[in-house]
Amino acid sequence: MDVTVFCGIDWAESHHDVALVDESGSLLAKRRISDDAAGYRLLLDLLAEHGDSPDEPIPVAIETGRGLLVAALRTGKRPVYAVNPLAAARYRDRHSVSRKKSDPGDALVLANILRTDMHAHRPLPADSDQARAIAVLARAQQDAVWNRQQLVNQVRSLLREYYPAALDAFLGKQYGLARAEARAVLAAAPTPAKAARLSLAQLRSALKRAGRQRGIDAEAERLREVFHGDYARQPAAIEDAMGYQLAALIGQLDAACVAANELAEAVETHFRQHPDAEIILSFPGLGVQLGARVLAEIGDDRTRFTDARGLKAYAGSAPITRASGKKRYVGRRFIKNNRLITAGFLWAFAALTASPGANAHYRRRRDQGDWHAQAQRHLFNRMIGQLYHCLQTGQLFDEQHAFTSSSADLAVAA
Template sequence: METAELPPPAFCGVDWAEDHHDVAIVDTGGKQLAKARISDDAAGFAQLITLLAEHGDLEDQRIPVAIETSRGLLIAELRATGRPVYAINPLAVARYRDRHSVARRKSDAVDAAALANILRVDRDVHRSLPADSELAQAIAVLARAQQDAVWDKGQAQNKLRSQLREFYPAILAAFAGHRFGLCAIEARTILAAAPTPTKAAQLTRRHLRSLLKRAGRVRGIEAEADRLYEIFHRDYMHHLPQVEAAFGRQTLALLRQLDIACTNADELEAACVEAFDAHPDAPIYTSFPGLGSLSGARILAEIGDDRTRFASAGSLKAYAGSAPVTRASGKSCVVLSRKVKNQRLAAVGYVWSFSSLTKSPGARAHYDRRRKAGDRHIAAQRNLFNRFMGMLYFCLQHHQLYDEAKAFPSPPPTALPAQAA
């Protein structure tokens, strides 16, 4: 016979700050048992643990803690103790605060007490931080850092491109059709050697071949050098010499930022993929069409490997933002896309669904059916992502690989009409 889980003896709220934290502990009736201000260091954490132990914190009956953030050393130490930790949205805390005071007074101690009372009253409607493995937490750090590096690289490329449009259209024309644009190593190598159109026009075919080899190109060097030579020697408009030279200096500064962003993205991608491939759930993720090691790592980073985190596939879909929101009142009923969601998970979801269109006949057929039904491109992609998230939830719960035949079963054949005798 299973024993019922004992209710916690008290509830703790921590109002987080940069150099200190306010702590409040309330009992099940709402009476404040203790309050304190702790420092943001090991001594402050030890003081918090001692305070919790004085009010009934036991190894088999931990006092839950509510706080307004899900990251930081304090959170890591609290999670390591095995206690449930709840990250409460600051907007929700503001609403709870208004329940106790209409004068709109606010202080760190009041917010700490409000956080503790949130757990006392509505603990069941909030989700505690997942009990992810150490490897999953490391993958989350790397995957989010790599995604940030990719966004930084795109921003640096856009800044450089905007700058080059002002005075250097030749380099833009030279790499307009390249897959990686200005992020290509050939483009960055040539731009570093010739940061102005005047210097680009002075490059000979021999110099261009040398630069292409330095960039790592091994095929089609002669043809590429001839193409670049022809582009750089076209007739273009120019700024005055000193103005063009100043633009060149600024271009080199922006180019250094782009080089660093590209290097960071590549190094973090390699580290992220290496960590993801070592995770036992990696084969399940990569068995799905359109999911590689990097995109699989980004999804694992956001949903974790705690199987009890989501009670159902619907909860996971809502967290990913793929499930729609229904607003019904009286005779009106409106179905809208979900705005409150995990933005990182939603971003990789659109990439996943788009990539699967060429990898899975079933996914392509599902997308086409949604388009014929009237969905726009984004809506059809979101619907396909929603279906994939349901499949992923099932595969993770049952430790099964993706099966195309089960995921998108073929429709039964239509019966032919009987022929007359």
Template sequence: MAVTCGIDWASDHHDIALVDGEGVIVAKARITDDLTGLNALLELLTTHGDGPDTPIPVAIETSRGLLVACLRATGRPVYAINPMAAARYRERHAVSRKKSDHLDATVLANILRTDRGAFRTLPSDTELVKAIAVLARAQQDAVWDRTQAANKLRSHLREYFPGFLASFESVREGLCHPVARELLAAAPTPENAARLTRTQLRAVVRRAGRQRGIEAEADRLREILKRPQMRQPPLVEQAMGRQARALLRQLDAACASADDLAAATVEAFETHPDATIITSFPGLGSLSGARILAEVGDDRSRFEDPKGLKAFAGAAPVTRASGKSLAVMARKVKNQRLAAVGYVWTFSAITASPGARAHYDRRREAGDRHSAAQRNLYNRFLGCLHHCLTNRIPYDETTAFPTKPIASAVAA
């Protein structure tokens, strides 16, 4: 009978359970999270019928880690089961709600035994896409860390140095701008900032990398920093200045990490064959395109139709119907990274594509709010993206947003 394997993973060990077609446990073990444990797992699978032509499917609650990577390298089908779904299946085997590592492994094995067709194996992406995914996700995390560090610094400066915030409130990058970070390093308190001369301010602007408008920028900063403002007591102000420098070092590190990872992500993305197709879409550059490719992958069998891709990205709505009750609402369970880049994509597209702008305006006129209209446009773009990647063709504006022919007047 067909044997299925369930793995309950942990940081230093993993529990293994093998069940046959009748749900009988044929083997169980606990392995370590190292090469010895992997060899023990492979030997256990081989003993119970695993082979090149009949690999035993494996269910596990994660899609990452060395164990998953090694199992995928052997060619075995690996299913990543959502922990919430596994928790619902556990209640079928233990109504008392008891829980153990061995029970969880058995539940995962039984999921494949009974409902294997309802789940999908991990996609067979190329090594290049996996590398792009690592870089793109790390860069996105670095951007979020940078935003968090900037918000902490802004909140701190508001308590003792509001004049500094006023100097960069109209600058697009805000406190992340090189001039802002260089100036705060040179003058972390209002007293230090008020003592800066025009020569010193020009030097600060130059160190930040600015090459034009140095005199005007130095005069602008000096005029704002000289304005009267509320002040903390001297000793408290100095202490808060030291804290600001500590927060600034965190922000500098986050900015450097985001920039370095962005360059590495773009470099890897531009070597992929799908890069030219993805960047042919309006509103998508190399970095945002890399984030799209990282989550979608290049295994074209992963999404058989556009509906699966739209649901995965959270662009397709969810319908809940029961009797006479019918509700259509935004999808909450989705790939959050793919959903995040969707709003950036559509926001840029409505200024770069006349068809996208017209589609967005129609949704707004129909009563959609801004986010709902963006989500609907994203849904449309994902359908086009699936078509272009499947057929290996670039984006075409007239095909994506065909204009309706003007009806000719009928002669009386």
């Protein structure tokens, strides 16, 4: 299909500037539209006036890949190119050295990017609505987990200032201060003085409210003993003030924990309904939440990556080579999908105990001199290539076929 008209949109919060150019670079039309349904209709009408149709859609370049405007543009088969703002700034210098900048000028630059270099840019993937919904939920759940951990760190830092007994009481437990029991007890006793006055009945009541069902009496006795221990104390007025601060943080932490749990349930429900879920879950180290995060970042558009190397580069697991003259350096990528590489490290770490072949591969890399992170990244690089192959061919993971470099590998890991 020969494209003769190209569209560029400079995105803003309240309005958007649109420019259309032909194949020679001549400006065909420019307009400013509002960020609402009327503005979107005006944009679609403007594209239709210049030949946009379902069979021959006009490609659009914009500096974002999300939002209602992008959703309106992605109706039908129209290719939408999300151009990195840094890349757009470099193209701007091709047309002017005065460093002048304007919103209509940026829209024109984006249109010309497609006119001259559309082959060098990739359109937004044609993922299904189901995969895009999973991406929304998985990213939100990951953000909620990160937010929860930030609040836990704030609570821990505050407790170190005036309430060390609480740290001794809960940090040694699984999930530490994020435990429902810890939050319930600290909400009932936000200061050491109040904790020392808690009776066994009150402690048992707090543990029951947190959902504990077994060993309640023994845990209440343990907490009472800790809270009656000999610890340094702040002056009473300062201790009370810090208690108010802790109560506020505990309220935020409660909300963050509830949000993370509810989003995790929504992720599981949606992810298990996706056709790719069975293949993804067949890989060692990938559970529902981690598998959903991987699917969220790679999508289900089979044409998005031409080969496994493209996916590895996108994930940041494949090394990058910088060569000039006699100098040659091979190192890790800095431009990558940060969410996917974060999930990849967790995946590789979990696979060490779930897959004998993965463990043997990791040990071999460590024996060759790799640091822990290097060996993990190398393992992730191999496994995401295998995931690409399985998704393309519709096969489940097979341990024997996945690690066939040496039959001794599995024996070493056993």
